[in-house]
Amino acid sequence: MRAEQMQKVLTQILRRSRLLLLFFGITASGSFTNARAALQFDVFLGYDGTVREASWFPIVCEIKNDGPPFSGVIEVTPAGYGKGNTQRLPVELPTGTLKRVVIPAFAASRYQTLWDVRLLDERGKVRQEQVALRPQRQIGWEIKMIGSLSRTPSGAATLLPIKRNQPDTQPVAARFQPSIFPDNPLVLEALDAIYLNSEVAVNLRAGQINALLGWVNAGGHLIVALEQVSDITASPWLRKLLPFEPKDMAGVAKHPEPEDWLRAGEGVAVTLPGSPRRGQVKQGRPGVQSQDAAITDPILRSPFADLPVDAAFETAELRVVTGVVRDGDVVLAAGDVPLIVTANRGLGRVTALTFSPEREPFKSWKNLTTFWTRLAEVPAALYATTDYTGSYGQSADGIFGAMIDSRQVHKLPVGWLLALLLVYLLVIGPFDRLWLKRINKPMLTWITFPAYVLFFSGLIYFIGYKLRAGESEFTELHVVDVLRNGDRAELRGRTFISIYSPANTKYPLASDLKFATFRGEFMTSGGGQNSEAATILHTGDNFRAEVFVPVWTSQLYVSDWWQPGTMPFVVTLQSVGEDWQLTVQNLTDHAVTAAQLVVGDTIFPIGELVAGQTKTLKLTKASGTPLASFVRANAPNYLSQVQQRQNAFGARSGGQINDLPNASMVASFLGRMGSEPNGQNFVAPPGLDLSAVVAHGNAVLLAWSPDTSPVSPVNQVKSKRAAANTLWRVPIAVGQ
Numbered sequence: 001m002r003a004e005q006m007q008k009v010l011t012q013i014l015r016r017s018r019l020l021l022l023f024f025g026i027t028a029s030g031s032f033t034n035a036r037a038a039l040q041f042d043v044f045l046g047y048d049g050t051v052r053e054a055s056w057f058p059i060v061c062e063i064k065n066d067g068p069p070f071s072g073v074i075e076v077t078p079a080g081y082g083k084g085n086t087q088r089l090p091v092e093l094p095t096g097t098l099k100r101v102v103i104p105a106f107a108a109s110r111y112q113t114l115w116d117v118r119l120l121d122e123r124g125k126v127r128q129e130q131v132a133l134r135p136q137r138q139i140g141w142e143i144k145m146i147g148s149l150s151r152t153p154s155g156a157a158t159l160l161p162i163k164r165n166q167p168d169t170q171p172v173a174a175r176f177q178p179s180i181f182p183d184n185p186l187v188l189e190a191l192d193a194i195y196l197n198s199e200v201a202v203n204l205r206a207g208q209i210n211a212l213l214g215w216v217n218a219g220g221h222l223i224v225a226l227e228q229v230s231d232i233t234a235s236p237w238l239r240k241l242l243p244f245e246p247k248d249m250a251g252v253a254k255h256p257e258p259e260d261w262l263r264a265g266e267g268v269a270v271t272l273p274g275s276p277r278r279g280q281v282k283q284g285r286p287g288v289q290s291q292d293a294a295i296t297d298p299i300l301r302s303p304f305a306d307l308p309v310d311a312a313f314e315t316a317e318l319r320v321v322t323g324v325v326r327d328g329d330v331v332l333a334a335g336d337v338p339l340i341v342t343a344n345r346g347l348g349r350v351t352a353l354t355f356s357p358e359r360e361p362f363k364s365w366k367n368l369t370t371f372w373t374r375l376a377e378v379p380a381a382l383y384a385t386t387d388y389t390g391s392y393g394q395s396a397d398g399i400f401g402a403m404i405d406s407r408q409v410h411k412l413p414v415g416w417l418l419a420l421l422l423v424y425l426l427v428i429g430p431f432d433r434l435w436l437k438r439i440n441k442p443m444l445t446w447i448t449f450p451a452y453v454l455f456f457s458g459l460i461y462f463i464g465y466k467l468r469a470g471e472s473e474f475t476e477l478h479v480v481d482v483l484r485n486g487d488r489a490e491l492r493g494r495t496f497i498s499i500y501s502p503a504n505t506k507y508p509l510a511s512d513l514k515f516a517t518f519r520g521e522f523m524t525s526g527g528g529q530n531s532e533a534a535t536i537l538h539t540g541d542n543f544r545a546e547v548f549v550p551v552w553t554s555q556l557y558v559s560d561w562w563q564p565g566t567m568p569f570v571v572t573l574q575s576v577g578e579d580w581q582l583t584v585q586n587l588t589d590h591a592v593t594a595a596q597l598v599v600g601d602t603i604f605p606i607g608e609l610v611a612g613q614t615k616t617l618k619l620t621k622a623s624g625t626p627l628a629s630f631v632r633a634n635a636p637n638y639l640s641q642v643q644q645r646q647n648a649f650g651a652r653s654g655g656q657i658n659d660l661p662n663a664s665m666v667a668s669f670l671g672r673m674g675s676e677p678n679g680q681n682f683v684a685p686p687g688l689d690l691s692a693v694v695a696h697g698n699a700v701l702l703a704w705s706p707d708t709s710p711v712s713p714v715n716q717v718k719s720k721r722a723a724a725n726t727l728w729r730v731p732i733a734v735g736q
Helices: 001-038 207-218 229-233 236-241 256-265 311-315 368-375 397-404 413-440 442-468 627-632 637-646 660-673 691-695
Strands: 037-046 051-053 055-065 070-078 086-093 097-107 117-120 125-132 137-139 145-149 172-175 193-197 221-225 244-252 268-270 299-301 317-327 329-334 337-345 348-354 472-484 488-501 506-510 517-521 534-539 542-549 553-565 569-576 579-586 594-599 601-604 616-618 700-705 721-732
Touching: 001 145, 037 117, 037 125, 051 055, 055 070, 055 086, 055 117, 055 236, 055 542, 055 569, 070 097, 070 517, 097 517, 125 299, 172 472, 172 534, 193 207, 207 221, 207 236, 207 472, 221 691, 229 244, 236 579, 256 329, 256 368, 256 700, 299 553, 317 337, 348 601, 397 488, 397 553, 397 637, 472 660, 488 542, 506 517, 506 553, 517 534, 517 542, 569 700, 579 594, 601 627, 627 637, 627 660, 637 660, 637 691, 660 691, 660 700, 660 721, 691 700
Parallel strands: 051 137, 086 534, 145 172, 145 193, 193 221, 221 348, 472 721
Antiparallel strands: 037 055, 055 097, 070 086, 070 117, 117 125, 244 317, 268 299, 329 337, 337 348, 472 488, 488 553, 506 542, 517 553, 534 542, 569 579, 579 616, 594 601, 594 700, 700 721
């Protein structure tokens, strides 16, 4: 009886335990689900899903926390194999908050890459994550990209696809939502142009306006459509920026000029059927001339020359903003009414559209996409032929690496390496066998063979020590664009940092500038960064980093930055007939040992500029050198040095460029090198190449100042060897 009672009691206990476990399980599961649902973590890559090779791009993280408050860290790492930087951004997430943060990332390839983005809490636990994120589109560094801040989603700019069906070579038009438009000018630099509707401009925040102005000053092309005169009066910053002073609104009844402007676009060399050239009649069947196969002289012809007429567009009334052209050039007009006015601003340009392309008749214009394509300056040749495969090549970072890599590192010539290997094989093989046979003690090979291995290991270490051992060394080379902002300057800098380490060591780096980013060396169009992985902590819009440098190696890193400052030079350039008169005042405390001036297609030597003094020169055509000749005389040799620099063995001084002033100036105009086949080109990040700046009418002063640094060094540990040099690049408006 007692046994039966005990069994009943145990059965009841088990039933209650199961119910309790089930209850707690359901409760815990619900709590876990609620905790997960209380935290929303969304990640957006690039510009409307597009990432451009060799450029910074934004990773926008949107976090909504309806759960308990916590302090977290957003961690961004490249997914897959290979080295890559780990970036971290601290965030505070109180209950009921919605935060949007932008993390600048660098695209080291024109091919699809993956990214892991995680949200960690204080204990390092993953709270939310988005892994293996892939951009919707990834394009080459040379491909045009335009962004849109349009009034309506359908009013955003659109571009024609090129003839070649290759995803990484298609021009891209990306639309921005004003709420997530970046306020860091560095992450805008991958955009060649931005379309801004004046109605949207009124609602931009101060940080976004400053980023937009900085981007223009550093080389961007801002296209502003004027909706109403009141939009401009409500935006003083935009009114000051525009080359056009709006006054009133008017209607234009007939306007065939926009379509005529499209048809008369950039000419492309084409061969058309016609009369044969003298002595070059092509044969059809043997003994019979084929007139259909006649060869003609190539002519320049726009690929849009046969654009169909849109009669409805040409006869519909066009509402335009009338006013006065303050400066710049009228690109397109309907009669005497300006439609497109453009002017240079720093290294960039501003174009005013006195009409709205988001309203009729432009909204329904059949050729509107072609209009945007020409306005964005997509090369016309891409619409005339499929014979285009993209511009692949070595990174321009390699030029600066060859300039500042430690000279304590020497290479072992391949011939010496092969000779050493041959001697080693002879010693452990025939020599050891013949010698032991001669002394009749073959069993000694158990002793001699390890001895040979130890000896040659020590010899190799000794050779490596002699070739590479040295002292810690930190070298900086600054390429600084001096952009006028009223009476002061905005300094857009690129700091190339070479660290040589005599041991396996981690080095702390930091920058407290207004905007600053940090990355490893970008290698080639094949993708990848060569420097060892770094850990980067974003502190607002600047950074702190820790990099690992292996023993006896020299690693290259790059910091892109933006900082207000004083004007280092006052420069004026006047056109006097076919000549120029240049006046330069050096306001810095350091002498410029080498300076050159680029005007149009010519580069002129200026010589030295003494600190605190003014120099006036008259420049004639005969005293200059064609810019293309200057670049092509040096760039192929630099390409060879960059390729040698990537090889572990070679000539003792292989991979080194010793003429630092000349090389840094050549690197500023790599676009004049021309496109070469088989990847024999340089890949330049946006803004490094100033070829487009002089092509649009500006001049540029290049001034080399040795032993000078415009900002504090990023190195936080004192090195036994240190050096810093600066190339100043000053854009100049050419006066009459």
